[in-house]
Every structure is written in structure tokens, then in C-alpha cells.
Amino acid sequence: MNLHRFANPARFLRIARVVAPVAGWIAFAALLAGAAFGLVLSPPDYQQSETVRIMYVHVPSAWLALQTYVAMAIAAAVALVWKHPLADLFVKAAAPVGAGFTLLCLVSGSFWGRPTWGAWWVWDARLTSMLVLFFLYVGYIALSGAFDDEERGRRAGTVLVLTGIVDVPIVKFSVEWWNTLHQPASVFRLGGPTIAAEMLWPLGLMVVGFTAFFVWIVCVRLETELLTRKLRARLENSPG
Amino acid sequence: MTERARDFFEMGGYALYVWPAWGLALVILGALALAAHRARQAARQALAESERA
Amino acid sequence: MTRKRRRLYTLLLAMTGLGVATALVLAAFQDELVFFYSPTDIAANKPAPGRAIRLGGMVEAGSVQKLPDGVTLFRVTDGVAGRPGRTVAVTYRGALPDLFREGQGVVAEGRLSGDGNFDARTILAKHDERYMPPEIARSMRQADGEQQHATGTLAK
Numbered sequence: 008m009n010l011h012r013f014a015n016p017a018r019f020l021r022i023a024r025v026v027a028p029v030a031g032w033i034a035f036a037a038l039l040a041g042a043a044f045g046l047v048l049s050p051p052d053y054q055q056s057e058t059v060r061i062m063y064v065h066v067p068s069a070w071l072a073l074q075t076y077v078a079m080a081i082a083a084a085v086a087l088v089w090k091h092p093l094a095d096l097f098v099k100a101a102a103p104v105g106a107g108f109t110l111l112c113l114v115s116g117s118f119w120g121r122p123t124w125g126a127w128w129v130w131d132a133r134l135t136s137m138l139v140l141f142f143l144y145v146g147y148i149a150l151s152g153a154f155d156d157e158e159r160g161r162r163a164g165t166v167l168v169l170t171g172i173v174d175v176p177i178v179k180f181s182v183e184w185w186n187t188l189h190q191p192a193s194v195f196r197l198g199g200p201t202i203a204a205e206m207l208w209p210l211g212l213m214v215v216g217f218t219a220f221f222v223w224i225v226c227v228r229l230e231t232e233l234l235t236r237k238l239r240a241r242l243e244n245s246p247g
Numbered sequence: 248m249t250e251r252a253r254d255f256f257e258m259g260g261y262a263l264y265v266w267p268a269w270g271l272a273l274v275i276l277g278a279l280a281l282a283a284h285r286a287r288q289a290a291r292q293a294l295a296e297s298e299r300a
Numbered sequence: 301m302t303r304k305r306r307r308l309y310t311l312l313l314a315m316t317g318l319g320v321a322t323a324l325v326l327a328a329f330q331d332e333l334v335f336f337y338s339p340t341d342i343a344a345n346k347p348a349p350g351r352a353i354r355l356g357g358m359v360e361a362g363s364v365q366k367l368p369d370g371v372t373l374f375r376v377t378d379g380v381a382g383r384p385g386r387t388v389a390v391t392y393r394g395a396l397p398d399l400f401r402e403g404q405g406v407v408a409e410g411r412l413s414g415d416g417n418f419d420a421r422t423i424l425a426k427h428d429e430r431y432m433p434p435e436i437a438r439s440m441r442q443a444d445g446e447q448q449h450a451t452g453t454l455a456k
Binding site: 038042046047051056057058060061064065068103104107108110111114115118119121122220223224227228230231234235237238241242 | 255258259260261264265267268269271272275276278279280283284286287290291293294297
Binding site: 051052053055059062084087088089122123124125126131132169170172173177184185186187190191192193201205 | 425431
């Protein structure tokens with residue numbers, strides 16, 4: 008297996024320059040359509056009435072927060088074992104995006120919990136494990152920037168990301184393993200989704216939008232990082 | 248303002264919860280996108296300048 | 301063994317150890333990780349009166365009584381449709397969350413009094429995983445003959 012075939016920065020830049028604009032426009036269109044459906048065209052819920060519209064930002068941000076972390080952990084493992092040069096950069100590029108998704112999930116959930124549950128925050132297993140995920144993202148960003156030697160900072164960050172992966176199944180299954188205030192899963196469950204089709208549509212559009220946004224922004228951030236390194240190498244090699 | 252528009256902004260009395268949640272989504276995604284775009288622009292420019300020099 | 305392979309095995313070993321350790325810790329703290337106790341848990345464990353606990357279950361249909369002085373009385377049950385469970389009577393003074401409804405989930409924070417009554421300080425509404433427009437809910441209720449509709453697949 009020769010992973011380094013895909014690690015060639017020039018090859019990556021060529022691919023990214025095609026993928027990024029496509030993903031960017033898909034994200035823009037899907038988020039716009041998702042907002043139209045989610046805020047205007049979809050019906051209110053039989054129990055929660057209009058507060059159900061918070062679901063359309065809360066659920067996609069929660070999923071993407073988890074998926075970003077899984078992707079980062081896989082990249083961290085690849086970086087550690089195969090020393091793949093782009094894997095390290097991917098972890099670094101994705102971390103602030105994942106932190107943003109997690110923050111959005113926590114705060115939108117708070118705005119949803121207040122009118123429905125009657126509390127901004129409770130320390131149940133789901134909410135607490137999601138807060139831990141946020142601290143893992145913030146911890147990685149702080150740790151990877153805390154060393155003068157960039158390489159050592161990234162190495163320490165990689166270990167943190169890999170250790171933190173245990174939180175992901177805890178977030179996912181907390182609503183099944185323990186009783187929580189948070190309700191169980193509605194979409195990925197045995198017996199099919201328990202969301203009416205009119206509400207599943209806007210949710211699907213928002214998930215596509217968030218995912219395409221992630222692809223776009225990671226391409227942009229990776230390109231930035233590669234160009235910066237190229238520039239640095241050039242300045243170091245040139246005399247004066 | 249028409250009645251329909253008012254209903255839309257009032258969100259059945261939950262405007263204080265629905266709008267901040269969506270607003271924050273716009274702010275977070277917008278800020279991430281803008282920062283990434285600007286950083287790439289700066290990196291491309293710096294590289295182009297170093298090539299000219 | 302190449303260095304790559306050695307690094308891979310070390311990583312797999314470390315991750316397995318981490319997973320086992322996490323599972324053990326979570327199993328050990330099982331009791332602290334639950335957010336609330338059901339009426340059956342309370343009947344089995346008999347928490348000391350006056351200790352702050354959370355009681356969770358369904359608001360029993362037909363049990364809510366609103367007294368004129370802002371006090372709400374209701375019963376929390378863990379029985380499901382057709383299978384009666386244990387119930388605990390709750391007294392609460394204050395504003396109720398919007399989703400507090402008969403037949404819906406609820407979590408009450410408070411203390412048991414000596415007579416087995418639960419004095420709630422805070423009421424949290426718990427909602428389930430079903431989302432649907434009001435019209436569908438109405439037609440489902442009609443189809444079920446005004447009974448609690450069964451959990452089922454809506455989409456597809």
C-alpha cells in the first residue's frame with residue numbers, strides 16, 4: 008500500500024482546485040434551500056410547534072461535530088503510523104471547523120432546551136459528553152500551538168485526538184446506555200426514522216449543506232497551509 | 248408588515264429561541280468561511296509576490 | 301517487522317487498552333451517569349426522605365390537578381400502554397415548561413417526603429424522538445380511537 012501516492016502536495020492542490028468550488032456551491036445552494044424549507048415551508052411540530060425549527064441547525068451541527076472528530080482521529084492515526092504528510096495538516100485544518108460545529112450544536116441545543124424542557128442546560132450524559140467533545144477540540148488547538156517546535160506540537164495534538172476518540176461512542180450511545188433528559192435518536196434507529204417526511208427533507212438538505220461546507224473549508228485551509236509552507240521553504244532557501 | 252411576515256418573525260411566540268439559534272449558525276459558518284477565504288487569499292498573494300521578487 | 305508495522309501494532313494495542321479502560325470506568329460509574337430514577341427504581345432503592353434526587357417517567361393521563369394557589373399535583377408513572385407500572389405522586393409550585401403534558405415524559409427535581417410524596421423544586425419536560433406536523437398527529441389519534449398512538453415509523 009503506497010499512501011504517499013496521494014500525499015503529493017502538487018497533486019492534492021490540483022484536486023482541491025476542482026473539488027473546492029464544487030463543494031462550495033453545493034454548500035451554498037443546500038444551506039439556502041435548507042433555510043427556506045426549515046424556516047418557512049416545513050410545518051410546525053405537533054408537540055413543540057415552531058421550536059422544532061431549531062432542529063435543522065442543531066442536528067446537522069451535532070452530526071458534523073462527531074464526523075469531523077472521527078475523520079481527525081483517522082487522519083491522526085495515519086499520521087502517526089504512516090507519517091503521511093497531508094494527514095497531519097488535515098487534523099490541523101479540520102480542528103477549528105469541528106470546534107465551530109460543536110459550539111453551534113451546544114448553543115442551539117440550549118436555545119431549544121429552554122422552551123421545550125424548561126432548562127438551558129442539564130448535566131445529563133448526552134450534554135456532558137458533547138461538552139467534553141468541545142473541550143477536546145479546544146484542547147487540540149491549544150496544545151498543537153503551545154510548542155515552539157511545530158512538529159512536536161502536532162505530535163502532542165495527535166495523541167490527544169486519538170485518546171479523545173473514546174468520547175465519540177459515548178456521545179452517540181449515551182441516550183441508549185443511560186436514561187437522559189435528551190431524547191433518543193430519531194433518524195438512524197432500528198425501525199426507520201420517526202420524523203415525518205416534511206421535516207426529514209429540510210433536515211437532509213441542511214446535512215448535505217453542512218457536509219459540503221466542511222469539504223470546501225478543509226480544501227481551502229489545506230491549500231492555505233501548503234502555500235504558506237512553500238513560501239517559507241522558498242524564503243529559507245533564498246539568500247538574505 | 249403583512250400578517251404573514253409578522254407570523255414568520257414571531258415564530259409562534261418562540262422568536263427568542265429560533266432566531267438566535269439560526270443566527271448563530273450564520274455567524275459561526277460565516278466567520279469560519281470568511282477567515283478561511285481571507286487566509287487563502289493572503290497566502291496566494293504572498294506566494295505570487297515572492298515569485299516576482 | 302518493519303517500523304511502520306511496529307507503530308501500527310503499538311497504536312492498536314494502545315487503543316484497545318484505552319477502550320477497555322473506558323468501558324470499565326463507565327461501568328463503575330453506571331449509577332452516577334443516569335440522569336433520573338424511575339418510580340420502580342425509587343420503590344426498589346427507597347432513597348432517604350430529604351435527599352435531592354430526580355424522578356423521571358410519564359405524566360399519568362388524567363392525573364394533573366392545578367390548584368388555585370399555583371400548585372400543580374400530578375402522578376409520574378413508568379407504566380406503558382396496557383401495562384401499568386408504579387407511580388409516584390408529585391407536588392410542585394411554579395411555572396411549568398411548555399411541553400409539560402399528560403402522557404408525555406417528565407423529569408422532576410426534588411425530594412421525597414416521609415409519606416412517599418415527591419416535592420418537586422424544578423420540573424423538566426422530556427420529549428420523545430417523534431416529530432410530525434399537527435395534522436398527521438390528529439389523523440393518527442383518530443385512527444387509534446383517541447388513544448395514545450403507538451410508536452411507529454412515520455417516514456418512508
